[in-house]
Amino acid sequence: MLSLGKLLELSLAGREPAEKIQVTSRGVKLHWLADGVLQITPPASEDCGVDLLLSAGIHGNEIIPIELLDRLIRAIARGDLRPRVRLLVMFGNLEAIRRGVRHIGNDLNRLFCGAHVEAGGAEAMRAMELERMTASFLSLEGRTRRHYDLHSAMRPSLLSQFAICPWRNGRPLAEGALERLRAASMDGVLMQRAASTTFSAYTANEHGAEAFTLELAEESAERWPACLQVFERAMQAQIAGQSIQAEATPERFHVFSVAREIIKRSERFRLCLPDDVENFAMLVPGTLLAEDGEGDRWIVEEEEARILFPMAQVAIGQRAGLVVVPGEPA
Numbered sequence: 341m342l343s344l345g346k347l348l349e350l351s352l353a354g355r356e357p358a359e360k361i362q363v364t365s366r367g368v369k370l371h372w373l374a375d376g377v378l379q380i381t382p383p384a385s386e387d388c389g390v391d392l393l394l395s396a397g398i399h400g401n402e403i404i405p406i407e408l409l410d411r412l413i414r415a416i417a418r419g420d421l422r423p424r425v426r427l428l429v430m431f432g433n434l435e436a437i438r439r440g441v442r443h444i445g446n447d448l449n450r451l452f453c454g455a456h457v458e459a460g461g462a463e464a465m466r467a468m469e470l471e472r473m474t475a476s477f478l479s480l481e482g483r484t485r486r487h488y489d490l491h492s493a494m495r496p497s498l499l500s501q502f503a504i505c506p507w508r509n510g511r512p513l514a515e516g517a518l519e520r521l522r523a524a525s526m527d528g529v530l531m532q533r534a535a536s537t538t539f540s541a542y543t544a545n546e547h548g549a550e551a552f553t554l555e556l557a558e559e560s561a562e563r564w565p566a567c568l569q570v571f572e573r574a575m576q577a578q579i580a581g582q583s584i585q586a587e588a589t590p591e592r593f594h595v596f597s598v599a600r601e602i603i604k605r606s607e608r609f610r611l612c613l614p615d616d617v618e619n620f621a622m623l624v625p626g627t628l629l630a631e632d633g634e635g636d637r638w639i640v641e642e643e644e645a646r647i648l649f650p651m652a653q654v655a656i657g658q659r660a661g662l663v664v665v666p667g668e669p670a
């Protein structure tokens with residue numbers, strides 16, 4: 341295997357390679373751009389016209405996506421997986437990965453779309469660097485641009501795997517985008533209704549990419565569940581420039597949209613849900629969701645509401661959970 345295939349291992353060890361460009365026997369070029377960032381270019385005659393960005397480790401404690409991206413890179417460097425797309429791979433928050441935590445200072449996935457300018461600190465610098473390298477990668481005209489930012493929701497979920505579609509300011513999704521999600525074993529998609537400063541919002545809105553945050557299945561008793569295997573095969577196929585169909589007799593593909601964001605406003609914020617509540621658990625109207633200081637209460641008002649990403653330990657001003665409802669945004 342070409343040594344640049346060890347991108348993750350080298351980056352975590354802080355070992356910058358002396359040789360920054362390597363070429364496989366089939367003419368695929370691997371180019372180390374920075375710690376945790378590798379650009380992979382197929383021979384021009386094999387390029388199918390897609391520019392694909394795969395990122396993981398934007399949150400350092402989400403192990404499965406990091407491991408999965410590492411496997412894909414190694415397969416390319418061994419010559420087992422033959423790319424026909426231009427590919428940029430990124431491990432986002434290296435120090436957080438080393439320490440096994442979501443973030444060190446600020447949450448990196450709140451610092452894109454220029455939000456790093458106001459923030460300061462190591463994560464802000466990294467967001468700026470990732471934006472710069474992404475902008476350069478996605479600057480070629482006439483290409484199909486895709487970005488999957490790989491995460492894993494750190495709690496049980498009624499949907500094993502799902503996508504989040506950033507708000508796109510009214511621009512429609514590319515043809516086949518949802519079909520590609522289904523083929524990658526996503527059980528559904530959550531449509532954002534407002535601008536955000538996540539990595540996928542950045543590539544969707546500033547570079548017109550077909551971009552999603554993907555929440556992969558958690559590590560379970562079954563170390564690598566079937567849905568993750570399907571996902572890995574789907575990514576291999578996209579890298580190889582093959583179109584793939586969702587497997588036969590697909591489960592229903594669920595569409596949700598965000599009804600409300602629960603924002604933590606003070607240190608007195610308290611979520612009133614069980615610690616082990618599952619993502620997409622049903623919420624009964626009238627239920628108290630959260631309290632924050634003097635008489636500030638979040639009560640379920642929506643019919644068929646569900647909770648997503650409940651997390652009280654976030655910085656003040658940040659999202660501590662989402663109330664979502666079935667269907668496209670109104």
Ligand SMILES: O=C(O)CCC(=O)N[C@@H](CCC(=O)O)C(=O)O
Pocket residue numbers: 399449491492493494495504506538540553649650651
């Ligand atoms: O498990 C959790 O609570 C959060 C999982 C996670 O990191 N989700 C992303 C979603 C990003 C988006 O809205 O596109 C995040 O919170 O950054």
Ligand SMILES: [Zn+2]
Pocket residue numbers: 398399402491492
């Ligand atoms: Zn995450």
